[in-house]
Amino acid sequence: MRYVLLVSYDGTHFCGFQKQKKERTVQSELERAAFEIFGAETKVAGSGRTDAGVHAEGQVCHLDAETNIPAEKLRECFNRILPPDLRVLKSAAAPEGFDCTRSAKRKTYCYSFYFAESELPLLERYAVRIKEKPDLERMQRAAVLIEGEHDFKAFCASGSSAKTSVRTVYSVRLTERGGLYEIRITGNGFLYNMVRIIAGELIAVGCGKEEAITAAFESGERKALAKTMPAKGLRLVEAEYGVKLFETASEE
Amino acid sequence: MRYVLLVSYDGTHFCGFQKQKKERTVQSELERAAFEIFGAETKVAGSGRTDAGVHAEGQVCHLDAETNIPAEKLRECFNRILPPDLRVLKSAAAPEGFDCTRSAKRKTYCYSFYFAESELPLLERYAVRIKEKPDLERMQRAAVLIEGEHDFKAFCASGSSAKTSVRTVYSVRLTERGGLYEIRITGNGFLYNMVRIIAGELIAVGCGKEEAITAAFESGERKALAKTMPAKGLRLVEAEYGVKLFETASEE
Numbered sequence: 001m002r003y004v005l006l007v008s009y010d011g012t013h014f015c016g017f018q019k020q021k022k023e024r025t026v027q028s029e030l031e032r033a034a035f036e037i038f039g040a041e042t043k044v045a046g047s048g049r050t051d052a053g054v055h056a057e058g059q060v061c062h063l064d065a066e067t068n069i070p071a072e073k074l075r076e077c078f079n080r081i082l083p084p085d086l087r088v089l090k091s092a093a094a095p096e097g098f099d100c101t102r103s104a105k106r107k108t109y110c111y112s113f114y115f116a117e118s119e120l121p122l123l124e125r126y127a128v129r130i131k132e133k134p135d136l137e138r139m140q141r142a143a144v145l146i147e148g149e150h151d152f153k154a155f156c157a158s159g160s161s162a163k164t165s166v167r168t169v170y171s172v173r174l175t176e177r178g179g180l181y182e183i184r185i186t187g188n189g190f191l192y193n194m195v196r197i198i199a200g201e202l203i204a205v206g207c208g209k210e211e212a213i214t215a216a217f218e219s220g221e222r223k224a225l226a227k228t229m230p231a232k233g234l235r236l237v238e239a240e241y242g243v244k245l246f247e248t249a250s251e252e
Numbered sequence: 253m254r255y256v257l258l259v260s261y262d263g264t265h266f267c268g269f270q271k272q273k274k275e276r277t278v279q280s281e282l283e284r285a286a287f288e289i290f291g292a293e294t295k296v297a298g299s300g301r302t303d304a305g306v307h308a309e310g311q312v313c314h315l316d317a318e319t320n321i322p323a324e325k326l327r328e329c330f331n332r333i334l335p336p337d338l339r340v341l342k343s344a345a346a347p348e349g350f351d352c353t354r355s356a357k358r359k360t361y362c363y364s365f366y367f368a369e370s371e372l373p374l375l376e377r378y379a380v381r382i383k384e385k386p387d388l389e390r391m392q393r394a395a396v397l398i399e400g401e402h403d404f405k406a407f408c409a410s411g412s413s414a415k416t417s418v419r420t421v422y423s424v425r426l427t428e429r430g431g432l433y434e435i436r437i438t439g440n441g442f443l444y445n446m447v448r449i450i451a452g453e454l455i456a457v458g459c460g461k462e463e464a465i466t467a468a469f470e471s472g473e474r475k476a477l478a479k480t481m482p483a484k485g486l487r488l489v490e491a492e493y494g495v496k497l498f499e500t501a502s503e504e
Contacts, residue, residue, distance in 0.1 A: 008372055008373050008374060009373050010373040010374055010376075010377075055373075055374055057372075057374060075369075075370065079370055079371075084371065084373065084376065085373050086373060087370045087371055087372065087373050088370065089368075089369075089370050089372070116341075117327075117341075118327065118331055118339045118340065118341050119331075119336065119339055120260055120309075120339065120341070121260050121261050121262040121307075121336065121337050121338060121339050122260060122262055122307055122309060122378065122487070124262075124336065125262075125377065126374065235374070
């Protein structure tokens, strides 16, 4: 029987999602808890592998297990075992044929940053400070260029194993509230470091750099674009599957 | 010469503002940095003593020192020494006769909380989870009762050394955004634990408790009110002095 989990984590002290030999990762903590719950080695898959330091509001995971525990009770079973920076928010039986990695239709990431002369201790954990005040209108004009189907080869860190670098970005939204800026990007999939490279280019353009987006789509060359932004400003907001995975809780 | 500092900290790993013999506090970290900068024992006073775990967006401090360092450069000098969870955001020469503790005219605190079935790792650091969905209208009706000049004796933890428990609360504002609730309170001063007791009573009323505010003003008895909320949801937003302490930076 396959189960689906909605998972949230503060990525600060995780070496990313994917299991590693020695490091503390989200997958290894989930699999350790699953072993305790089901009494058997249990692989936990994720909608995607977030990097070390990247956070998640709504990572979707699945696992296969034989158990009498009702699907919706798995949430509590996991949370009794998991460390406080990792929580299962919802659990359910997976739809027929569901695969959290392969079935994802859309993902949304958010990149957070702020402008200030000194670091702001209450923002530093989940956002990155920039040293110039960005021009949101310039950023907005560049953001529009990202939207649509493009070959994002130039927006990918080396070492990616993706078969094709063509992706569709459905929307790039910029907001500012109380000095905290957010870039929210929804697409059908993302290459390695793609959101952090897009964020870096948009922020650099906001701070006066000439945009190199259109040229980068044509050349496929990483070097014309600005630098990759740090992991801690990034969070996976949502993975969507075109089907309802969880009963809406009574509170919503 | 007296200098004034605008200070922000993540209170998670501080045992409060006030210096203690062995514990890590905001005041002791500031005084340690001041000693290094000025080469002499330097007392750093604060607008008020925040408790262990309470955060500050804008704590106001002062110190007396003889130095050739321009006042506005003190910010950088402190930040080169201070730990990352404590930052001086602005520094300036203090106005004539200024005392950050005695001259404060108004202070604003904010209490943050959220409702969810499981802890949300990305909110847990600066907000407190409650287990029932609060009724904001009920909370709003109770909040109005707090406003005005009252004897807040019942809203004070034992051990307070204040001469009088009469205070004026100028406003209590409730907001909700993306599931995060905030109670923002501005007053001419606050007793020990007063904001956390007010927050506890308002949240309890939002979750169905009958309000005991008016009766508590009359009786002065703590016990009719709900329990004190935890420190981590509280932050000192601002201390106001009726004079402009800092030049507005070019970015604002």
